[in-house]
Amino acid sequence: MACQKLDRSAAEKLISETDNFLFDCDGVLWDGHGAIPGSVDTIAHLKRLGKKVYYITNNSSSSREDYKKKCLKYGFDAEVGDIVCTAYVGALYLHNNNFKGKVYVVGNPAMGKELDKFNIKHIGIGPDEMVNDDDNINYSARVEEWLKTQLDPEVNCVFVGFDPYINYIKILKAASYLQRENCLFLGTNEDTHLPTQGSDIVIPGTGTMVKAVSLPSRKKPLIIGKPETTMFDTLSLANNLDPARSMMVGDRMNTDIYMAKRCNLKSLLVLTGVCTEQDLPLNGVQPKSFEAGEELPDFYADKLGIFGEFIASL
Amino acid sequence: MACQKLDRSAAEDLISEMDNFLFDCDGVLWNGRGAIPGSVDTIAHLKRLGKKVYYITNNSSSSREDYQKKCLKYGFDAEVVDIVCTAYVGALYLHNNNFKGKVYVVGNPAMGKELDKFNIRHIGIGPDEMVNDDDNMNNSSRVEEWLKTQLDPEVNCVFVGFDAHINYIKILKAASYLQRENCLFLGTNEDGHYPTQDSDIVIPGTGTMVEAVSLPSRKKPLIIGKPETTMFDTLSQANNLDPARSMMVGDRMNTDIYMAKRCNLKSLLVLTGVCTEQDLPLNGVQPKSFEAGEELPDFYADKLGIFGEFIAGL
Numbered sequence: 200m201a202c203q204k205l206d207r208s209a210a211e212k213l214i215s216e217t218d219n220f221l222f223d224c225d226g227v228l229w230d231g232h233g234a235i236p237g238s239v240d241t242i243a244h245l246k247r248l249g250k251k252v253y254y255i256t257n258n259s260s261s262s263r264e265d266y267k268k269k270c271l272k273y274g275f276d277a278e279v280g281d282i283v284c285t286a287y288v289g290a291l292y293l294h295n296n297n298f299k300g301k302v303y304v305v306g307n308p309a310m311g312k313e314l315d316k317f318n319i320k321h322i323g324i325g326p327d328e329m330v331n332d333d334d335n336i337n338y339s340a341r342v343e344e345w346l347k348t349q350l351d352p353e354v355n356c357v358f359v360g361f362d363p364y365i366n367y368i369k370i371l372k373a374a375s376y377l378q379r380e381n382c383l384f385l386g387t388n389e390d391t392h393l394p395t396q397g398s399d400i401v402i403p404g405t406g407t408m409v410k411a412v413s414l415p416s417r418k419k420p421l422i423i424g425k426p427e428t429t430m431f432d433t434l435s436l437a438n439n440l441d442p443a444r445s446m447m448v449g450d451r452m453n454t455d456i457y458m459a460k461r462c463n464l465k466s467l468l469v470l471t472g473v474c475t476e477q478d479l480p481l482n483g484v485q486p487k488s489f490e491a492g493e494e495l496p497d498f499y500a501d502k503l504g505i506f507g508e509f510i511a512s513l
Numbered sequence: 514m515a516c517q518k519l520d521r522s523a524a525e526d527l528i529s530e531m532d533n534f535l536f537d538c539d540g541v542l543w544n545g546r547g548a549i550p551g552s553v554d555t556i557a558h559l560k561r562l563g564k565k566v567y568y569i570t571n572n573s574s575s576s577r578e579d580y581q582k583k584c585l586k587y588g589f590d591a592e593v594v595d596i597v598c599t600a601y602v603g604a605l606y607l608h609n610n611n612f613k614g615k616v617y618v619v620g621n622p623a624m625g626k627e628l629d630k631f632n633i634r635h636i637g638i639g640p641d642e643m644v645n646d647d648d649n650m651n652n653s654s655r656v657e658e659w660l661k662t663q664l665d666p667e668v669n670c671v672f673v674g675f676d677a678h679i680n681y682i683k684i685l686k687a688a689s690y691l692q693r694e695n696c697l698f699l700g701t702n703e704d705g706h707y708p709t710q711d712s713d714i715v716i717p718g719t720g721t722m723v724e725a726v727s728l729p730s731r732k733k734p735l736i737i738g739k740p741e742t743t744m745f746d747t748l749s750q751a752n753n754l755d756p757a758r759s760m761m762v763g764d765r766m767n768t769d770i771y772m773a774k775r776c777n778l779k780s781l782l783v784l785t786g787v788c789t790e791q792d793l794p795l796n797g798v799q800p801k802s803f804e805a806g807e808e809l810p811d812f813y814a815d816k817l818g819i820f821g822e823f824i825a826g827l
Binding site: 348366367386393401407 | 636651656659676712
């Protein structure tokens with residue numbers, strides 16, 4: 200039976216049946232206020248019990264090295280080899296597929312860093328203002344200017360990730376490059392927003408940039424991040440993971456848990472991030488909330504620290 | 514039988530059966546290079562034959578007065594009341610629904626002008642840069658800055674149209690306002706891109722702005738433009754049009770023809786804009802092209818001027 204509230208007995212069983220624990224980070228290990236109480240202890244217990252711990256995040260604004268620093272800052276012990284993040288896995292994907300050419304990046308410096316590591320040429324990161332833009336320019340005059348946009352003839356891949364400088368001209372360029380035959384289209388992830396506790400501000404996620412490029416280009420991207428399986432496959436290949444003895448812990452049903460299901464991993468949903476109790480089935484009926492995917496976790500808990508408490512004395 | 518190539522006999526039947534002809538403009542009457550050959554003559558013949566001519570466009574960057582000037586510029590005789598465009602119909606919708614409050618507009622000055630005419634207060638039009646933005650800011654600092662964004666407490670409607678200044682902070686504000694209970698969400702139209710003959714540049718359409726706001730807000734907008742029926746309903750009410758004696762002429766199956774079907778109008782698809790021969794059914798089989806909707810027109814012609822040639826001698 201799916202979606203059981205995690206209890207001591209289930210926690211002890213998981214310890215005996217699972218070697219590898221994969222953690223989404225935002226909303227599971229930390230949030231805007233810092234490390235979530237109990238998460239550091241839980242990871243420490245798992246390591247003490249000889250388990251392998253991995254960090255698997257859709258965040259595209261950090262390289263693996265950046266992410267390791269972030270983990271250490273919050274008190275989580277991590278090596279670069281324990282981390283998969285979308286900037287890295289996207290660049291790795293291109294490398295593994297013998298990509299030759301140039302990438303137009305609608306993204307951020309971390310994506311550039313990861314592409315540089317594989318000597319993949321790229322342009323586009325950072326602000327891009329329209330020349331000759333004037334508030335009094337009418338629409339037709341603007342269209343004339345846009346039609347004069349210079350495209351780089353070498354670009355044969357568009358890679359979209361989190362871009363705080365997203366704007367019209369970048370979307371125009373990306374959509375234009377994507378009309379080229381054989382131009383690849385990669386997106387790091389499609390998360391709609393980042394959870395913000397107690398704030399009335401919505402922080403739009405990378406899904407915004409990916410959709411903004413996909414629609415006018417009329418192309419669909421290959422998505423690197425959860426819920427696609429690429430990130431688990433990458434980690435699994437590098438670390439020889441047995442899915443039957445691996446568990447994913449996340450806060451989003453439509454990314455973390457969905458990927459876990461597709462990879463045949465066990466799954467634990469914690470309610471300290473995007474999903475709340477309202478997203479769980481009530482009396483066997485799945486709610487029609489935006490976040491509730493069709494994918495139910497094996498277990499859920501109010502926070503990761505509950506799992507830690509159950510295994511503290513093992 | 515649907516999707517017949519317009520011939521002289523069908524054209525003559527249409528003249529005897531139709532009183533009202535509604536024209537999409539871009540790709541039907543004019544394109545980037547000017548009036549499409551034959552279109553001015555066709556409109557002139559229809560008026561000579563005592564028919565009513567209306568202009569019905571999803572373009573949100575023009576007020577009705579702007580659009581009248583545009584029609585006259587290309588040689589098409591138009592009064593303001595013959596025109597429905599989405600900036601006007603959106604403002605009218607709010608007026609007809611007794612809107613009280615303030616609108617956050619992700620759009621353009623024409624939308625502002627139409628809202629002003631109904632004394633509807635609005636903010637947001639024009640550029641909006643993030644204060645304290647610095648290329649070297651890391652993502653966490655940016656998130657901290659974004660979380661300090663000041664929202665206007667009076668806003669209870671978000672109205673999205675074509676916005677050349679679309680950027681992250683505007684998307685953030687719109688998505689944040691939309692979390693308010695009872696905040697309305699209007700979008701002018703969802704056109705993904707605008708046709709550009711012989712250019713390798715894609716001009717992203719308003720659909721880009723609407724999706725960019727809809728995704729992080731997790732709300733769906735009420736769409737004013739085609740293929741929704743609001744624009745025909747507005748025109749019909751103001752001019753007492755009988756759908757059974759009205760025909761829509763457009764270049765996009767998934768907007769113009771789809772709206773025509775929903776309103777029970779006859780329809781003619783011309784191939785001088787977005788749709789091409791590749792989007793038409795071949796041997797009764799509908800192609801799976803992006804533009805091909807499930808809605809087939811009654812008739813199609815290479816250009817509107819063909820219709821004009823058939824009726825010139827009447």
